Amino acid sequence: MKKRVLFQFLLLVSLLFSACDENNGITLSGLKVRDFQTDVNDQLTDLYVLKNKAGMEVCVTNYGARVVSIMVPDRYGKMEDVVCGFDNIAKYMENKQNFGAVMGRYIGRILNANFTLDSVNYRLMANTGVHCSHGGDPGFASRIWQAEKLDDNTLRLSYFSPDGENGFPGNLSTQVIYSVTDKNELDIRYEAETDKPTVINLSNHCFFNLSGDFSTTILDEMLTVNADSYTPYDSTKCVTGEILPVTGTPLDFTSAHRIGERIDTDWMQLNVTKGYDHNWVLNTKGDDTKPAARLVDGQSGRTLDIYTNEPGLQIYTANGLKGNLVGKRKKVYESRCAICLEAQHFADSPNKPQFPSTVLRPGEKYDSHCIFRFGVL
Numbered sequence: 001m002k003k004r005v006l007f008q009f010l011l012l013v014s015l016l017f018s019a020c021d022e023n024n025g026i027t028l029s030g031l032k033v034r035d036f037q038t039d040v041n042d043q044l045t046d047l048y049v050l051k052n053k054a055g056m057e058v059c060v061t062n063y064g065a066r067v068v069s070i071m072v073p074d075r076y077g078k079m080e081d082v083v084c085g086f087d088n089i090a091k092y093m094e095n096k097q098n099f100g101a102v103m104g105r106y107i108g109r110i111l112n113a114n115f116t117l118d119s120v121n122y123r124l125m126a127n128t129g130v131h132c133s134h135g136g137d138p139g140f141a142s143r144i145w146q147a148e149k150l151d152d153n154t155l156r157l158s159y160f161s162p163d164g165e166n167g168f169p170g171n172l173s174t175q176v177i178y179s180v181t182d183k184n185e186l187d188i189r190y191e192a193e194t195d196k197p198t199v200i201n202l203s204n205h206c207f208f209n210l211s212g213d214f215s216t217t218i219l220d221e222m223l224t225v226n227a228d229s230y231t232p233y234d235s236t237k238c239v240t241g242e243i244l245p246v247t248g249t250p251l252d253f254t255s256a257h258r259i260g261e262r263i264d265t266d267w268m269q270l271n272v273t274k275g276y277d278h279n280w281v282l283n284t285k286g287d288d289t290k291p292a293a294r295l296v297d298g299q300s301g302r303t304l305d306i307y308t309n310e311p312g313l314q315i316y317t318a319n320g321l322k323g324n325l326v327g328k329r330k331k332v333y334e335s336r337c338a339i340c341l342e343a344q345h346f347a348d349s350p351n352k353p354q355f356p357s358t359v360l361r362p363g364e365k366y367d368s369h370c371i372f373r374f375g376v377l
Contacts, residue, residue, distance in 0.1 A: 028057040029069035029081045030329065035088035036061050036068075043144040045089050048155050050180040055079065056374070058180050063092055064141040065157045065176050067100035067206050069328065072184060072374040075301025080212025082302065082374075084318075084338050087328045095325060098205040101141035102176055102190075103134045105161060105168050106201045106358070108279075108314065108347030111238055113167070115350035117197055117359065124167035131238070136166030141205070145176070153180040163196060170196035170360075184374045192366035199358045200366050201345045203310075207318055207338035210297035210304060214331040218317065218339045219260025222296040225253035225313065227280035231346050231355075237272050241352045243281055251278060256296070259317065259339065275319035275336065279312045279346055286311065288369050293341060296377065307371040308343035311356045316340040343370040 025033045027049050036047035040063075047068065050058045057071040057079075068085045085099045086092050092099075110133075113126035125136030134141065145157040154177065161172040172194050179187040190202045209218050229243050230251050246252040250262035250270060263275050270276070284290040288309040295304040306313065318338045325333045349355040360366050 027059055027069070028055075028071050028079060029059060031059055031069060031087055036063075038089050040093075040144055045144060046147065048147060048149055050153050050155055050178060052153055052180045052182050052184065054182060054184055056180055056184050058178065058186055060155055060157075060178055061089065061092070062145040062147040062157055063089055064100075064143065065102040065145045065159070066092065066141070067178070067186070067204065070186065070206075070374075072302065073376065074212070075376045078212075080300075081328065082208055082210055082212055084207035084209075084214065084333055085328055097325065098134070098141055099207055099327075101205050102157075102202060103205050103342075104140035104174070104200065104202045105135040105166070105172065106132070106199060106350075107134055107203045107205075107342065107344050108201065109133050109238065110199075111348045111351055115199065117169070117199065117350065120169075122167055122169055132166070135168070139166070140174075140202070154178070168198055170194035170198035172198060172200065174202070176202075186372040186374075188370045188372075190366065190368040192360065193362075193364070194360050195362055197359060197361050199350045200360050201349070201358045202366075202368055203314070203342040203344040204370065205340055205342060206372075207340055208295065208304065209338045210295060210302040211300050212302075214327065214333060214337050217260070217334070217336040219258070219263065219336060220298070221259050221339070222256045222298065223253050223259050223315075223339075224256045224294040225280050225315070226283045226290070226292050227313065228254065228283060229281040231279045231281065231312070232269060233272050233278075235268070235272060239279075239347045239352070241348075241354060243354075246280070251276075251280070253280075253293075256294070263317065263336075273319065276315050276317040276339075277319060279314045279344075281346075282308075282311060282313055284308070288371065292343065295339065295341070298377075301377040303375040303377060304341075305371075305373040305375070306341050306343065307373065309367075309369045310343040310345060312344055312346050314340070314342040314344055316342070341372075343368070
């Protein structure tokens, strides 16, 4: 009799945990929270779910402070996930890919992995040939961040980068705050402080496809960029330090153009990058109330407006994806199945004094802000 009672009790406990998992452990996007929970060198990873009153859902893992999914409605109210990613933490760790990550200490290239600040020369970790890209390896995208859920729609992530990490000077305390607003916005704010002069350039690396169907490309989506100029590359994809007008080039998105309209034009800048992968110099002058760019998917009716206090917007059309990565819902990520819209300072600014400065000094606070506002036509 006692064994039967014990069995019934254990069965009830099992059912309760099962119900809890169904109600709280599985997200609207189909992700399972437990699939993101593991121990990495005595640090725990997890998945955090942010929601607003309208039903928008954003899932974030503290591994690389990554946005894993964004569920937003189309013109008919159908909720779909509009960013690339994986459905478990193991795949993020196995695959060298920046899906949804916070990039740092410095997104983009610092040429020859070298810069001088206050007459002191710093040698950085070279991880792209002779250059330091995205802060070296491992960068912020591969670190475990400390997470604090502030409320149903806000998550604060913190990372301490010690002096000399990948060659960068200064003990750097960094916070990223993700908020899902009732305007269907993903609001991202970056803050940092240092105890020694350093350089910093943080951004999020989400790969968007507003159709919600990653078996299609983004070539038919319409793009507008509030920028009259860009920072060109040389033949090795290193910025030259020039700022050139977009007028008369395939980079002119001052009015809306279909992304695929000119992407394969035989032009040196596009030949170097095999598509779009350039920094536009925004006309917004740091005013994050003015739109920096707009992306529209005509079929679903979804829209994405970007606002930022950053001077530049790096736009990348996922030219490097090769169909060898299988993501969420068993989707194969082919070339140009997504677009990245990275609000940031310019590449190699520490070596280009004519570019806006990326220097952070003790007593100052780094403050970078980007809003991804989703809507429908």
